Amino acid sequence: MMAQNTAQKTNGMRRYETEKKAIGKNVFICPPMPVTIVGTCLNNRPPNFLTVGWVTRANVNPPMIAIGINKSNASADGITMHKTFSVNFPGTDLIEETDYCGLVSGKYKDKSRLFDIFYGELKNAPMIQNCPITLECQLTETIDLPTNYLFIGEIKGAYANENCFTGGKPDVTEINPLLLSMPDNSYWQVGEFLGRACKIGRSLKA
Ligand SMILES: Cc1cc2nc3c(=O)[nH]c(=O)nc-3n(C[C@H](O)[C@H](O)[C@H](O)COP(=O)(O)O)c2cc1C
Known part of the structure; x- marks a missing residue:
C-alpha cells in the first residue's frame, strides 16, 4: 500500500509515522556512507586500488573491519592471495580518483599512479598518502557468499593527518570524507x- 504523504516535521527533522509500501528484497537504500578505496597487491602487477562502499567496523577488540567484494574483481584475488589489504578514506578532493578506481579493473589498468603510496607494518597492504585516514588490515576470515566475499580483517595499523584531529578525536569537518x-x-x-x-x-x- 502506498504511504500517505503525511510526514510531519518536528524540530526541523522529518518523522515518518505513516504506512509503508513493500519495495522488494534487493534493497540498496543506503543513506550517505563513507566510500573507501581498498588497496591490495596483485600477482606481478602494480599495487591495486578499488572503490568500496560496502565497508563496516565488525569487531571492537581486536579492532576488525569487514568489506564486501565482488568475486569478479581483481582485488578479491589479491586479498585472497596475500591475506592483507588497506582501507583508505578519501576526502572530497579525491572524488574523481575514487570514482575512477570503481570504473576500471586492475586486470587491465595501472591505478597505482593516481596516488602517492606508502606501507606500514604489512608488506602487501598499500596505503594512500593522499587520504586523510588509512588502515592496514590482516585478513582473519573470508565469508564465501554467492556473488561476493565478505573479507574480515584485523586493523593492524591506522594512520591519519594530524590536522584531522580536534582535542585528540577525529574531526569529521577536517577529514571531510567523501560520502556515497x-x-x-x-x-x-x-x-x-x-x-x-x-x-x-x-x-x-526520563
Ligand atoms: C561508488 C562505488 C562503490 C563501489 N562499491 C563496491 C563494493 O562495495 N564492492 C565491490 O566489490 N565493488 C564495488 N564497486 C565496484 C568496484 O570498485 C569495481 O568493480 C572496480 O573496477 C574493481 O576493481 P579491481 O578489478 O581492480 O579490483 C564500487 C564502485 C563504485 C564506483
Whole structure:
C-alpha cells in the first residue's frame, strides 16, 4: 500500500509515522556512507586500488573491519592471495580518483599512479598518502557468499593527518570524507551537525 504523504516535521527533522509500501528484497537504500578505496597487491602487477562502499567496523577488540567484494574483481584475488589489504578514506578532493578506481579493473589498468603510496607494518597492504585516514588490515576470515566475499580483517595499523584531529578525536569537518548514497549512486559531503550520539537520546530515558 502506498504511504500517505503525511510526514510531519518536528524540530526541523522529518518523522515518518505513516504506512509503508513493500519495495522488494534487493534493497540498496543506503543513506550517505563513507566510500573507501581498498588497496591490495596483485600477482606481478602494480599495487591495486578499488572503490568500496560496502565497508563496516565488525569487531571492537581486536579492532576488525569487514568489506564486501565482488568475486569478479581483481582485488578479491589479491586479498585472497596475500591475506592483507588497506582501507583508505578519501576526502572530497579525491572524488574523481575514487570514482575512477570503481570504473576500471586492475586486470587491465595501472591505478597505482593516481596516488602517492606508502606501507606500514604489512608488506602487501598499500596505503594512500593522499587520504586523510588509512588502515592496514590482516585478513582473519573470508565469508564465501554467492556473488561476493565478505573479507574480515584485523586493523593492524591506522594512520591519519594530524590536522584531522580536534582535542585528540577525529574531526569529521577536517577529514571531510567523501560520502556515497545508493541506489542513486551519488557522492555527497557531510552536512549539518545535529547532535551527539549516545547522548541526545538520554532525554527520552526520563
Ligand atoms: C561508488 C562505488 C562503490 C563501489 N562499491 C563496491 C563494493 O562495495 N564492492 C565491490 O566489490 N565493488 C564495488 N564497486 C565496484 C568496484 O570498485 C569495481 O568493480 C572496480 O573496477 C574493481 O576493481 P579491481 O578489478 O581492480 O579490483 C564500487 C564502485 C563504485 C564506483
